Amino acid sequence: MKTEVNKPDNRPKIVDTYDKMGLSKSAKYFRKNKKARDKKKAYDTAYHDNPERRAYRAELARERRKRGMMGTAKGKGKDISHKKDGGFAVEDAKKNRARNRGKK
Numbered sequence: 001m002k003t004e005v006n007k008p009d010n011r012p013k014i015v016d017t018y019d020k021m022g023l024s025k026s027a028k029y030f031r032k033n034k035k036a037r038d039k040k041k042a043y044d045t046a047y048h049d050n051p052e053r054r055a056y057r058a059e060l061a062r063e064r065r066k067r068g069m070m071g072t073a074k075g076k077g078k079d080i081s082h083k084k085d086g087g088f089a090v091e092d093a094k095k096n097r098a099r100n101r102g103k104k
Helices: 025-032 034-048 051-066 093-098
Strands: 002-006 012-016 078-082 088-092
Touching: 025 034, 034 051, 051 078, 078 093, 088 093
Parallel strands: none
Antiparallel strands: 002 012, 078 088
């Protein structure tokens, strides 16, 4: 998406507004490339439609409801995560979602 911005000398300058929007590189890439976006959407749809994934999400949602976090300010910015011993823990969404991302 391109927009025109006037410079001090009144000459229009084309500015790429995606850079101003704070989008990640991958978000910019998928916005510009329909074929890649469609391929990613097909993969994501198949992944999240998997019965194991659905059960996993349902288990977390059940725990959020039980703790009164579902749809309330109490649960805002928090996630229920699985612990190694099989239990659940409440933690910041940012920390939970950053874990196990294959950082280089």
